[in-house]
Amino acid sequence: MSARLLVVDDILANRRLMQAKLEAKYYSVLLAENGVEALKIAAEDQPDIILLDVMMPGMDGYEVCRRLKADPQTAHIPVVMLTALNETADRVRGLEAGADDFLTKPVDDFSLMARIGALNRYNAVAMELRKREANGMRAGALAEEEMQGLERGANILLIDSSSSSMQSIRDPLQDAGHRVLTLDEADKAADGRNSNLDIVLLGLSHQAFDPLRLCAHFRTTDATRALSIIVMATSADRELAAQALELGASDIIQTPVVAEELLARVATQTKRRRYVDILRRRVDRGLELSVVDQLTGLYNRRYMTNQLALWMKRASLGSQPLSVISVDIDHFKQVNDKYGHDAGDRVLVQFADRIRTNVRPKDIVCRPGGEEFLVIMPETTGDLAGRAAERIRKSVAAEPFELDDLGQQKLGVTVSAGVAAYAGEDDTVADMLRRADLALYEAKTAGRNRVTNIAA
Ligand SMILES: [Mg+2]
Known part of the structure; x- marks a missing residue:
C-alpha cells in the first residue's frame, strides 16, 4: 500500500536521508524545512502521514503538531514525532500536543517502516469510512x-x-x-x-x-x-x-x-x-x-423499487405468488388545507402504524411519497392480499385519528386501496406498480373507502 508522506526537518541532510529511505519503499515524499511551510503543505497537499522533527528553530515540532491537530483540515492526518534519543519527557510533550506516534532519532529502518505500515492501514479504513459518510452528512x-x-x-x-x-x-x-x-x-x-x-x-x-x-x-x-x-x-x-x-x-x-x-x-x-x-x-x-422515510419510519421509494424487483425475481424462479397493495388516504389534501401540515403529518404517522399492525412481519411497508403507501407481500396470492387490504381499510375507518398531541381534536379518515399480483416472467416493476395504481384509481372513482382487487 503506497502513501504520501510529509517529512518536516530543519536539517537538509536529515530530510534527504529520510526521503531516500521512504522512496526506496515506494512511498512518495513531500519535504518541509520549517513549521510554517509544514502547515501550508499539510493543508494544501493533504499528505497521508506527517513525520515531524521536534527540534526546529522558530516554531518547534510540538507547536506545529498542536496547530495541525487544531485545524479541521489537517486534524485527521497522523503525526509521527521524531524525538531525541530516549527522552521520555519529549514523548509525553509530543502526546500532549496530539502526536499519534513517535520515533527516536536516529530512526532505525525497521521501526520506521513498522510505524508507517500500521498508520497506513489505519488511514485506509478511516478514509474509506469518512468518504462514505461524506456522501451522507458530517465529514x-x-x-x-x-x-x-x-x-x-x-x-x-x-x-x-x-x-x-x-x-x-x-x-x-x-x-x-x-x-x-x-x-x-x-x-x-x-x-x-x-x-x-x-x-x-x-x-x-x-x-x-x-x-x-x-x-x-x-x-x-x-x-x-x-x-x-x-x-x-x-x-x-x-x-x-x-x-x-x-x-x-x-x-x-x-x-x-x-x-x-x-x-x-x-x-x-x-x-x-x-x-x-x-x-x-x-x-x-x-x-x-437512506432507505427509510424519516416521518413514518417506513421504507422509501428507492428501497421499495429494489425490494419489489428482488421479490419479482424470486417469484419468477420459484413460481411463488407475490402481491402488492397500493393505499392512499382519501381527500388528504383537505386535511392539510384545513388543519395544517403538522396535523397532516400526525395522520400520516398514525396511518403508517395502522398499516404495520395489519400486515405480517415479512410484508414490506413503504411510503414512496406524500399520502401514497405501498405494501409488498411476498409469497402471497392476490386473494390474501385483498383481505389484508380490507383489514387495513377497516382499521382506518373504525377509529378517528388524533390531530394534536393531547388527542383533543380528532378526525375520521378513510382510505382507498388497489391490489395487484405478479403476472409472470414478462411482468416488470413499473407494470406491477401501474396495475396497483389503476386498481386504486378504480376504488377512488367508485366512491372511495374501498378496496379494488384486480388480482383476485
Ligand atoms: Mg531538528
Whole structure:
C-alpha cells in the first residue's frame, strides 16, 4: 500500500536521508524545512502521514503538531514525532500536543517502516469510512462527548506467558486507569465473548502457543476483527514482529517495555479504534437513513423499487405468488388545507402504524411519497392480499385519528386501496406498480373507502 508522506526537518541532510529511505519503499515524499511551510503543505497537499522533527528553530515540532491537530483540515492526518534519543519527557510533550506516534532519532529502518505500515492501514479504513459518510452528512468531525469517549480507559486483554513482565505491564496500565484482563479473566468476565475489549497486548516471545496464529485468528473472527493488536517483541524477534504486522497487528512495542511508551501506544490505539468505531456506526446509520422515510419510519421509494424487483425475481424462479397493495388516504389534501401540515403529518404517522399492525412481519411497508403507501407481500396470492387490504381499510375507518398531541381534536379518515399480483416472467416493476395504481384509481372513482382487487 503506497502513501504520501510529509517529512518536516530543519536539517537538509536529515530530510534527504529520510526521503531516500521512504522512496526506496515506494512511498512518495513531500519535504518541509520549517513549521510554517509544514502547515501550508499539510493543508494544501493533504499528505497521508506527517513525520515531524521536534527540534526546529522558530516554531518547534510540538507547536506545529498542536496547530495541525487544531485545524479541521489537517486534524485527521497522523503525526509521527521524531524525538531525541530516549527522552521520555519529549514523548509525553509530543502526546500532549496530539502526536499519534513517535520515533527516536536516529530512526532505525525497521521501526520506521513498522510505524508507517500500521498508520497506513489505519488511514485506509478511516478514509474509506469518512468518504462514505461524506456522501451522507458530517465529514468525520466528532462531537464533544464523542471526543471524551476516545480518551476513556481501555479494556485490555493481556496475553503474555512471563509472570514478571505481567507485573511490569499490568501495573502501569492499571495505574493509568485502564482495565487489564488475562485470558482466564476475560473468559470468566464475558463468557468467552470479548466484544467490549479495545486492545489485545500480545507477547510474541516464549509463548506456549503460536502467537502469529492467534494474531491471524483475531483478525479473521467477527467478534475480534476490529480490535487493536499490539505485539510485544524483543529486538531479537524482529522477524516475528514483522510477520505479525503483515497478519494485521496494529503496532509493535519493544521489550523490555518502557512504561511511558506502553501508555502512549495504548492511548493512541484506543483512540484510533474508537474513532473508526464511531465512523462505522455513523455509516451504518447513514445507510439506514437512506432507505427509510424519516416521518413514518417506513421504507422509501428507492428501497421499495429494489425490494419489489428482488421479490419479482424470486417469484419468477420459484413460481411463488407475490402481491402488492397500493393505499392512499382519501381527500388528504383537505386535511392539510384545513388543519395544517403538522396535523397532516400526525395522520400520516398514525396511518403508517395502522398499516404495520395489519400486515405480517415479512410484508414490506413503504411510503414512496406524500399520502401514497405501498405494501409488498411476498409469497402471497392476490386473494390474501385483498383481505389484508380490507383489514387495513377497516382499521382506518373504525377509529378517528388524533390531530394534536393531547388527542383533543380528532378526525375520521378513510382510505382507498388497489391490489395487484405478479403476472409472470414478462411482468416488470413499473407494470406491477401501474396495475396497483389503476386498481386504486378504480376504488377512488367508485366512491372511495374501498378496496379494488384486480388480482383476485
Ligand atoms: Mg531538528
